[in-house]
Amino acid sequence: MLSERRLQVLRAIVQDYVGTEEPVGSKALTERHNLGVSPATVRNDMAALEDEGFIAQPHTSAGRIPTDKGYRLFVDKLAGVKPMTAPERRAIQNFLEGAVDLDDVVARTVRLLAQLTRQVAVVQYPSLTRSTVRHVELLSLAPARVMLVLITDTGRVEQRMIDCPAPFGETSLADLRARLNSRITGRRFTDVPRLVEDLHEAFDLEDRGTVAAVLSTLLETLVEENEERLMIGGTANLTRFGHDFPLTIRPVLEALEEQVVLLKLLGEAGDSGMTVRIGHENAYEGLNSTSVVSVGYGSGGEAVAKLGVVGPTRMDYPGTMGAVRAVARYVGQILAES
């Protein structure tokens, strides 16, 4: 086990390196943090920390930089979450409160997160599978054309066009609309398939084709694959990544474009509480030199989606975690109100 002082040395290394972006040496350390010991002692501690794999030297005769393992220890044991200040909290709230619809909420959240953390922000739209149905609407747009509009309790709206196999009268449509709503309004999405199973039985033979088409479209809309949307922002912050630019930034931009990758990334994160994935802990290779801080958010106690930021492993973890947590909290509130 590492002694208390060695942990302090590690903490100091992480803090300095995050601040200066340069390998930190023993002398500089003793000057900037009063550890009460001489550089020589610190050197011994550093050698020990290096043996354990918490820090590394880019090359001989350079200072040390934390390894992923070092950051991990720092996050887990040595640093807390830095709470937002009161003015910051007020600013967050103000900024989010102006939103007019769900798109706007998400867009504002992304902006806010990117600005607060000076990193790339990722916000997932409230998931459908964890939501409940607020309303289903069927609109006849042409004799054999119906539009399905699905509204969730989180304010999300999905629409689909349906080509009917046979003309479908207004009365049949109203009938179907009413039956659908009475069955699934207020119910969870996951329950919907079961609830509409036998719905077609109530209809005339000639209408059943259309009813089936509507139902299958409805079920399709609920399928996980179609529903996971997200928004990203703050990519300009990538330019602050490091000197060895193009090599680092390229795969990150690619990852950000691949929504699938990002969704997986957020999905893998623990369901409750904040998750920090550091460097190689990220399964996706392109993100091996980045850290991802994510957390679930939701209107009630339950998380309906996740949000987070992607930044260099060399990031201000306490501050980032504080911002992410605070934003998630306020977004949850906003959603609950709407």
Add this chain to the structure above:
Amino acid sequence: MLSERRLQVLRAIVQDYVGTEEPVGSKALTERHNLGVSPATVRNDMAALEDEGFIAQPHTSAGRIPTDKGYRLFVDKLAGVKPMTAPERRAIQNFLEGAVDLDDVVARTVRLLAQLTRQVAVVQYPSLTRSTVRHVELLSLAPARVMLVLITDTGRVEQRMIDCPAPFGETSLADLRARLNSRITGRRFTDVPRLVEDLHEAFDLEDRGTVAAVLSTLLETLVEENEERLMIGGTANLTRFGHDFPLTIRPVLEALEEQVVLLKLLGEAGDSGMTVRIGHENAYEGLNSTSVVSVGYGSGGEAVAKLGVVGPTRMDYPGTMGAVRAVARYVGQILAES
């Protein structure tokens, strides 16, 4: 006026520079293009072209590179639009046809454009002001809470929550819905304000507050500011920009984040036909070393929105223009079908 051969020299310089990314010299030029004259002659031509401001030297004793003015001449006079090949066209069509809704159409278009041009793609959602109303729906979600859903002929759906000043009965709601639809369905957005002006007069005093709220929300939704959305993609292609990376890429990423800037950019482009803005022709400073190729697209003959790509001034103009034009055409078709 420049002689025919000098124009050829300029064309050759642009082509070579776009291909190699390196300043091109007189000798290399005569070797790769058979101009039928010696390097010395080409040098004279180059000197003339430089005097006119079409090309420049990064430093003495280096080759020449085209200036913005040079590219402009190239685009206007020396190069056409390279049409897509048949297989490419088929691929475009296939790719776009799988789209399930408007969001998907836009998303696919962005991907496609980015991939075809290997540059950053920007696609504007079909504008509301140029669209017509397909349907308005009012949903009662709570006693004093109404959701307004607006569906356009381009498949776009907007929704807004409305808090009613007083409880609003189902019958009143149905009445309002019917009246609204009969008045504005099929009409252009710009005509809507005039058409609903006196609608509140048909209602009881107690309901007028709510009617007014609904109408004002409806009108708000139509306002230019709220409606211009766009999607971007292919940012990873920015890494191919140049060697002097961070400096160039930073402002571009920033511009891309500023939807306002991008919308202005697309908006400034001519309404019909393809627009190419080269380097400093772009009003926004951050895009001074990029070119923007944009074109309107629409379901019928008329453009409802624009799309385009942002790339380095050193881009393959004919190819890019061909891709942009082709994609716009097919997107228009897809929209017309849905």
Add this chain to the structure above:
DNA sequence: CCTGGCACTCAACGCTTCCGAGTGCCAGCC
């Protein structure tokens, strides 16, 4: 008006040198 020849320029490259931050180790001290 084109061409070959020629002197000139200058960024890029490779080489060497120098510097100093940082290290590991060790003998001595508390």
Add this chain to the structure above:
DNA sequence: GGCTGGCACTCGGAAGCGTTGAGTGCCAGG
């Protein structure tokens, strides 16, 4: 036992310096 000052060593990065060669402008001759 653990801390300290001292010391020799390492090695990346900056600075200086010649070499190279692509590219130029100019000129006299065809």
